[in-house]
Amino acid sequence: MRQRLTTIITTIALMMGVGFLGYAEEGFAGITAGTEDSWHSPSLTTETVTGPNGAITTPIALSADKRLGVTASKVAEQVAPGVYALRGWGIAHSFAIQAPSGWIIVDTGDSTRAALEMRETLERAVGSKIRVAAILLTHWHYADGTNVWMDQGTELWGHEYLDRNRTASGRVDVMGGTLQSRAVAQFGVFHPTTGPDAFPNLMSFTPEKFLLISGYQPPKKLFPDNKIIDLVIAGEPIQVGPNRSDTTDSVGFYFPNRKLMVTNFMVVDTIFNIYTLRGGAYRNPEVFVNDARWIESKNAEILLDIHGPTRKGEKSVREAVERSVDQVQLIHDQTLRLIASGLGPREAAETLYMPRHLREGREGYGQVESHARQVYNGTLGWFDGDVYEINPLAVKEEATRTVQAMGGPTAVEKMATQAVTDGGLANWRWGLKLTSLLLKLDPTNPMAKKTRATAARALGQRTDSANARGFYITEALQMEGNLLMQGKPVTLDAIRMFLGTPQPDQLAAASLDQNLQFLRYMIDPRKAENKQLTFTISAQGNPQIRQVKLRNSVMVISPSTSRASNHVDLTREALADFILGKGTPTKGAEPLAALDHMLDRSRLLPHGTTSGNSTPLEQ
Numbered sequence: 001m002r003q004r005l006t007t008i009i010t011t012i013a014l015m016m017g018v019g020f021l022g023y024a025e026e027g028f029a030g031i032t033a034g035t036e037d038s039w040h041s042p043s044l045t046t047e048t049v050t051g052p053n054g055a056i057t058t059p060i061a062l063s064a065d066k067r068l069g070v071t072a073s074k075v076a077e078q079v080a081p082g083v084y085a086l087r088g089w090g091i092a093h094s095f096a097i098q099a100p101s102g103w104i105i106v107d108t109g110d111s112t113r114a115a116l117e118m119r120e121t122l123e124r125a126v127g128s129k130i131r132v133a134a135i136l137l138t139h140w141h142y143a144d145g146t147n148v149w150m151d152q153g154t155e156l157w158g159h160e161y162l163d164r165n166r167t168a169s170g171r172v173d174v175m176g177g178t179l180q181s182r183a184v185a186q187f188g189v190f191h192p193t194t195g196p197d198a199f200p201n202l203m204s205f206t207p208e209k210f211l212l213i214s215g216y217q218p219p220k221k222l223f224p225d226n227k228i229i230d231l232v233i234a235g236e237p238i239q240v241g242p243n244r245s246d247t248t249d250s251v252g253f254y255f256p257n258r259k260l261m262v263t264n265f266m267v268v269d270t271i272f273n274i275y276t277l278r279g280g281a282y283r284n285p286e287v288f289v290n291d292a293r294w295i296e297s298k299n300a301e302i303l304l305d306i307h308g309p310t311r312k313g314e315k316s317v318r319e320a321v322e323r324s325v326d327q328v329q330l331i332h333d334q335t336l337r338l339i340a341s342g343l344g345p346r347e348a349a350e351t352l353y354m355p356r357h358l359r360e361g362r363e364g365y366g367q368v369e370s371h372a373r374q375v376y377n378g379t380l381g382w383f384d385g386d387v388y389e390i391n392p393l394a395v396k397e398e399a400t401r402t403v404q405a406m407g408g409p410t411a412v413e414k415m416a417t418q419a420v421t422d423g424g425l426a427n428w429r430w431g432l433k434l435t436s437l438l439l440k441l442d443p444t445n446p447m448a449k450k451t452r453a454t455a456a457r458a459l460g461q462r463t464d465s466a467n468a469r470g471f472y473i474t475e476a477l478q479m480e481g482n483l484l485m486q487g488k489p490v491t492l493d494a495i496r497m498f499l500g501t502p503q504p505d506q507l508a509a510a511s512l513d514q515n516l517q518f519l520r521y522m523i524d525p526r527k528a529e530n531k532q533l534t535f536t537i538s539a540q541g542n543p544q545i546r547q548v549k550l551r552n553s554v555m556v557i558s559p560s561t562s563r564a565s566n567h568v569d570l571t572r573e574a575l576a577d578f579i580l581g582k583g584t585p586t587k588g589a590e591p592l593a594a595l596d597h598m599l600d601r602s603r604l605l606p607h608g609t610t611s612g613n614s615t616p617l618e619q
Contacts, residue, residue, distance in 0.1 A: 038426035039350055043363040043464045046425065053193065057200035060464035064201040064364040067269035069093060069309035074117060076125035079310050080302055083260060084122060089114045091202050092142045092306050095262060096122050097255065100235030102133025106253065106262050107306055108145035111212035115145020133234035137219060138243070138264035138306060139250040140166035147215030155233065158219030159249035166216070172510045174521035177500015177603070181492050182278040184499075185474040186467050190483050190490075196461070197473050203365060203466035207485075223251050228294060241294040244287050245272060252291075254298050261300035261317070266292055267324045268308045271359070273366040274331060275374030277467040282378040285332035292325040327358050331368060335375040344384035345376035367465040399440035409445075412438055416451045423458065431455035453479035501605040507576035512539045512546060515575055516557045522579075524600035525553035531598065535566040535591035539575055548591075550598065566591055580604065 051062050071077075074088035082098035086109075095106040109115040123129055132151045137143050137158035143166070146156065184190065187205040192198050223229065225248075228241040236255065243252035245265040253262040265272060266288070274283050296318075303311040303320065311317050331352065338348035349369035359368060376384075383389060392398060403412050416434035419427040435452035438445050453476040460472030477483040478491050485495070507515055516537070533550035547560040563569075570578075574585040581601045584593045 040425045040429075041367055041369050042359060043367040043369075043468070044425050044459065044462055045464065046462060048461055051198070051200040053198045053200070054195045055198040055200040056196040056461040057469070058462060058464050060361050060364055061200045061466065061469065063361075064203060064270070064466065067309070067364060068202070068307055069305075070202055074121055076118075076122045077310065078125065079304065079312070080258065080260070083258065083302070084125060085304055085310055086118045086122060089118060093304070094118055094142070094306070095304050096130075097236065097258075097260075098126075099133060099233070102131045102151075102234050104134045104136060104234050104236060105132055105149045106136045106304075107138055107142040108135060108149050108215075110142055110144050110209075112145055112148055112215040113212065115148035115215065118145070119148055136233070136238075136253055137162060138252070138262070139247045140169070141247065142306065144212070144214040144216050146217045150217065155221055156217060156219045157221045157223065157233065159251050160222040160225055161249040163218040165247060165249050172502050172507060172514050172518045174500075174518060176502075177496045177498070179279055180499040181496035184495055185492055186276070186278040186470040188470045188473060190485055191470075191473055191477065197457070197477065199466075199469070201364075201466065204470070239298075242291045243295075244291050246283065252295060254295075254300065259299075259301040259314075261295060261298055261303045263295060263303070263305045265305065265307050266295060267303055267305045267311070267320050269362065270365040271327050271331075271362050271368065271371070272324065273467070274328065274371035276366060277370065277471055282374065284378065285328045285375065289325055289329045289332070292321070296321055296325070323358065327354070327362070330354060330358065331371050332375055335372045336379065338372075339376060339380065342385075344386065345373040346384075348376055349373050361464075363464045364466060366467050367463075370467070396440055399437045403437050403441060409438060409441060413445075413447050413451075416448065420451050420455045420458075425459070425462065428455040428458045432459075449479040452476075497603060497605055500603055501580070502576075504573070504576045504580065507579055508572040512537070512542050512544050512575075513557070515539070515579060516546060516548065516555075519579055519599075520555045520557065522599045522601060523550070523553060523555050524598060527600070528553040528598040531594075533591060533594050533598075534564070535568055536560050536562075536564040537568040537570075538563070540569075540571045542572075548595075550595065568592060 045058050045060075047058065048056050049059050049062055050056055055062075068091050069085075069087060070091060071087045075086075076096070077085040077087055079085050079095075084096040086094040086096065089109055092107065092110065094109055097104040097106070109118055119130075132149050132154045134155040134157060135146060135149055137146075137156075139159065140162045143158070143162070150156070183205075187203070188199045189205050189207055191204065193206070223240050226242050228239065231238050231240060237257060239254040239256065241252050241254070243250045243264055243266055250264045252264065252266065254260070255262075272288065274285055274288075299314055300317050301312065301314045303317040311320050331354070334352050334354075335348050338351055343351060349372040352368065352372050354368060393401065403409055406412050406415070412434055416431050416438065419434070420431035431451055432455045435448040435455070438448035439452070442448070456472045456479070457476035460469045460476065463469050463472065474483060474492065478489075481489040483490055483492075490498075502510075502518070507518075510518075528550060531550060531553075534547070536545055536547050538545045545560045545563060547558050547564070549556045549558070568585075568587070568591055570585050570587055574587070578584060578592055578596070581599075581604065584596055
């Protein structure tokens with residue numbers, strides 16, 4: 001043991017002597033330091049073009065629709081005899097296969113209106129009315145036109161988690177406002193539709209998208225999780241396999257008689273979004289890659305991905321599958337290699353190398369650096385090894401000390417203004433960093449906001465990534481007071497509060513458990529410190545009885561078989577009003593009044609306004 005320890009110490013000393021631990025200066029493991037004066041992601045470029053709608057953007061961003069298989073007009077593209085791709089209704093496509101016992105529809109669109117148009121277009125293409133024998137859903141995202149495709153006896157198939165996942169996405173949830181407001185930024189929901197700040201492609205949403213009518217119906221026939229199964233549906237042999245990409249309920253379909261593979265977000269011309277800037281659960285690349293091995297094994301001659309163009313020919317399909325899957329595996333494997341070499345998340349992201357044919361022109365949605373940092377976080381968590389980060393200064397104090405060290409706010413304003421005026425990818429990024437510090441000190445600083453808007457817009461116009469553009473342009477607009485909702489200026493914070501405040505009827509329609517789970521996250525531990533409270537509660541029209549126990553500044557919710565002496569029985573409307581801060585019901589007032597003193601409603605809209613009939617607070 002002693003000899004082993006001596007060998008280790010000697011080896012470390014030798015490594016230090018030859019500068020092995022100085023890899024940051026000279027590169028390592030065959031990786032050479034960049035020769036540019038300032039490193040930047042290849043998804044950023046100085047070349048801009050102007051789109052048909054006036055958007056200033058990059059050539060890659062402008063070509064994204066074609067890469068996604070989106071057509072300028074709404075069409076039923078005949079892929080093969082009896083096989084049609086329905087394109088032109090956004091970034092996702094539906095497919096129709098004429099089976100022996102009727103038509104099979106794969107995915108039903110994102111609204112009843114879209115589905116009606118799709119069906120009419122398909123029937124014109126085939127020259128007759130069709131009978132739909134079965135609907136196959138790849139996942140829950142594009143199932144809102146289901147009612148339009150349902151005929152007498154139509155079988156509706158989906159993953160066993162599909163309905164659960166869809167329900168969870170729309171329920172009353174503590175994270176709802178945060179996730180939705182970030183989606184508003186990423187998808188440019190309140191960007192102008194024409195002019196330099198308009199979105200250059202269809203990877204954006206308009207406010208009207210949220211008003212579309214859904215005809216969703218839950219699947220009655222279910223695909224088991226994480227299993228490959230063989231079925232005969234509408235007389236057509238179909239193999240179903242796990243296809244877990246952006247959702248856990250995602251499946252793929254292989255039609256052996258046609259050598260046809262249908263996938264969801266697995267074989268796309270842009271790199272799969274391991275991480276999306278709006279946030280979400282970790283999309284583990286290893287799961288993606290393992291599921292894709294089934295797709296590779298089929299040697300399909302036709303491949304239809306709901307987010308991609310038609311691919312035909314075994315060689316073309318194989319190359320597309322291999323490229324798409326290998327991109328994801330490379331990002332995962334190389335990030336872990338760089339982590340193992342001692343790099344933190346940002347350093348790993350900056351160092352990761354992808355061969356040109358795998359990366360160039362393929363960051364139209366996300367960007368590689370975001371994915372690498374997410375792999376780091378999904379593998380090791382937030383700590384990058386810098387011990388300062390274990391107990392850093394408070395954010396505002398750190399900003400204050402940094403600004404003071406740089407000569408004070410006036411000096412930093414001057415630096416930021418000069419950098420942004422000089423322009424260039426490095427200077428615009430530096431301008432964002434400096435204004436981040438200034439706005440931590442004074443969120444109303446007009447010079448910092450003006451400078452930040454200029455820098456954010458310049459980068460937004462020069463990124464291939466739709467995710468990044470959405471956030472950059474949103475930031476520029478809100479800094480200028482030009483992020484408009486119903487004609488009034490708003491901020492993302494106001495949108496978060498607006499979207500995070502449930503409507504009274506939404507709470508009234510939710511289950512008792514959902515209401516209590518929402519309430520649970522409103523406990524303020526300072527107000528609840530050293531306090532205890534126990535009662536049972538029930539809601540009108542709901543047989544459930546729940547015990548609520550406040551202890552150690554947390555609210556514990558559990559089933560109860562009977563009412564306690566301290567019991568609250570109230571209408572759903574009264575419970576909704578209580579949660580929203582509209583007063584304590586007279587019935588059961590004592591326990592709810594006690595609980596009310598421990599709640600923090602600061603993330604909700606102020607009392608007297610609701611998300612159903614008001615505009616977010618003006619900036």
